[in-house]
Amino acid sequence: xxxxxxxxxxxxxxxxxxxxxxxxxxxxxxxxxxxxxxxxxxxxxxxxxxxxxxxxxxxxxxxxxxxxxxxxxxxxxxxxxxxxxxxxxxxxxxxxxxxxxxxxxxxxxxxxxxxxxxxxxxxxxxxxxxxxxxxxxxxxxxxxxxxxxxxxxxxxxxxxxxxxxxxxxxxxxxxxxxxxxxxxxxxxxxxxxxxxxxxxxxxxxxxxxxxxxxxxxxxxxxxxxxxxxxxxxxxxxxxxxxxxxxxxxxxxxxxxxxxxxxxxxxxxxxxxxxxxxxxxxxxxxxxxxxxxxxxxxxxxxxxxxxxxx
Numbered sequence: 001x002x003x004x005x006x007x008x009x010x011x012x013x014x015x016x017x018x019x020x021x022x023x024x025x026x027x028x029x030x031x032x033x034x035x036x037x038x039x040x041x042x043x044x045x046x047x048x049x050x051x052x053x054x055x056x057x058x059x060x061x062x063x064x065x066x067x068x069x070x071x072x073x074x075x076x077x078x079x080x081x082x083x084x085x086x087x088x089x090x091x092x093x094x095x096x097x098x099x100x101x102x103x104x105x106x107x108x109x110x111x112x113x114x115x116x117x118x119x120x121x122x123x124x125x126x127x128x129x130x131x132x133x134x135x136x137x138x139x140x141x142x143x144x145x146x147x148x149x150x151x152x153x154x155x156x157x158x159x160x161x162x163x164x165x166x167x168x169x170x171x172x173x174x175x176x177x178x179x180x181x182x183x184x185x186x187x188x189x190x191x192x193x194x195x196x197x198x199x200x201x202x203x204x205x206x207x208x209x210x211x212x213x214x215x216x217x218x219x220x221x222x223x224x225x226x227x228x229x230x231x232x233x234x235x236x237x238x239x240x241x242x243x244x245x246x247x248x249x250x251x252x253x254x255x256x257x258x259x260x261x262x263x264x265x266x267x268x269x270x271x272x273x274x275x276x277x278x279x280x281x282x283x284x285x286x287x288x289x290x291x292x293x294x295x296x297x298x299x300x301x302x303x304x305x306x307x308x309x
Contacts, residue, residue, distance in 0.1 A: 009047055010068040012290045013040035013283075016102075020094040025086070033075050038083040039095070040069055045080075046276070046283040049262040052077035084275060092278040093183075096161060099285035100187045103160050103292065111191030111214075112155045114162065114184055116199060117250040118173055119258075121148045121166075121265040121280075123273055148265045150277045151176060153184040156194070156249045159256075160288050162187050166277035168270065174199050178207045190214040194247040197221045202229030217244050257284050 017036035025035060045055050056077045059066055066074065104110075149169030153162045162184035165176060177199045184190065192215045193208050200221040208216035209231070220227040220236040227236040257263075261283055267273040 006044065006048070006065060007068045008290050009286060010040060010044060010065060013043040013286050014069055016095055016098050016286060016289075017043070019098050020091060032073065033071070033079065035083075037069055037071060038075065038080065039087070039091075041075065041080060042084060042087075042279055043283045043286055046279045047261055047287065049264065051266075052080050055080060084272065087275060089275065089278060092275065092282055095282050096164065096278075096285060097187055099282065099289050100160060100162060103158060103285065103289055104155075104188060109189070112162070112188040113157055113192045113194070113246060114181070114188075114190050114214075115154050115156045115247050115250040116152070116177065116180065116193065116195040117247070117254070118149050118151045118169075118196075118198070119254045120169060121150050121273075121277055122263060123148055123265060123267065148273050148277055149173070150265070150281075151180060152250070152253070152281065153180050154250060154253055155188060156246050158288075159249060159253055161253075161281050161285050164278060164281040166265070166274045172198065174201050174204060177204045178211075181208065181212060185212050185214075192217065192243070194218075194244055196247075200232065200235075202232050205229070205231035205235075219244075253284075261287070 014036055017039040021035040021039060023034045023036070024031060041055060041059070044050070045052070048058075050058065056074060059069075059071065059074045101108075147169050148166055149171065151165045151167075151173055153164070154160065155162055163180050165180060177195065181190070181193065190208075190212055193212075195204075195216070195218045197219040198221070200218045205216045205218065208214050216231070217240055218235060219239060220232050222236075227233045257280065262280060265273045265277040265280065267276055
């Protein structure tokens with residue numbers, strides 16, 4: 001996957017944000033910055049894994065980036081933090097929906113093969129080596145296990161996110177599958193759902209097949225005893241391994257997110273961490289949207305000219 005410069009990403013982020021947010025929160029706003037501009041800056045922070053202070057410094061240093069965001073002045077880092085606190089999850093969800101609409105333009109009626117999986121995101125910038133040292137020196141005490149779990153439903157053919165959730169881990173996520181798939185099916189009709197054994201339950205199979213009209217392939221989790229139920233027994237006796245191999249693309253998506261964007265969901269409070277995780281998913285879809293709309297004849301050297309040092 002080719003790299004995407006900051007300037008094209010900023011333009012796409014501002015365009016999508018303008019479709020889901022009104023310019024100002026109320027008529028009493030200072031009218032110094034618009035809500036779409038601040039949301040686009042937050043997406044840039046997730047794209048480059050900046051802190052609030054780093055975002056302010058970068059915007060002050062680069063006039064071209066301010067021009068792409070249509071900023072007449074640079075927002076203070078406290079302005080960005082307060083906007084993140086006011087931002088609700090529904091707004092981020094509408095932004096994700098808008099990116100899916102643009103990415104699936106021309107194939108809205110095509111039924112998608114969806115993959116469901118979860119991954120862990122760090123809540124701080126502490127190195128994993130330091131955490132392992134803490135566990136080694138714990139001597140039987142409770143080790144450091146703070147992390148955030150990010151659940152994702154993705155279109156495996158286009159490798160874009162259709163729905164996402166985040167919560168503290170570890171936790172069993174089988175009960176969360178129906179709501180996730182309901183949100184994904186509103187953005188793309190589902191033909192096949194491939195999920196990890198963590199989501200194995202007869203109720204989930206029935207929801208996918210009867211409510212959504214799609215096929216379901218979920219390995220039977222033998223730690224819960226011999227499979228009970230017709231569909232789980234069928235998965236246990238004759239599991240379609242060849243079709244299930246496509247779920248490996250979920251690991252590709254997580255690898256792209258953590259290598260090119262970020263593997264963290266920073267924040268002192270759980271609400272901030274969840275919003276940072278959801279913004280990470282939105283930034284990934286914006287990354288895919290800009291990569292798809294990039295001119296075919298553009299050389300990689302020209303793209304690097306637009307990338308900040």
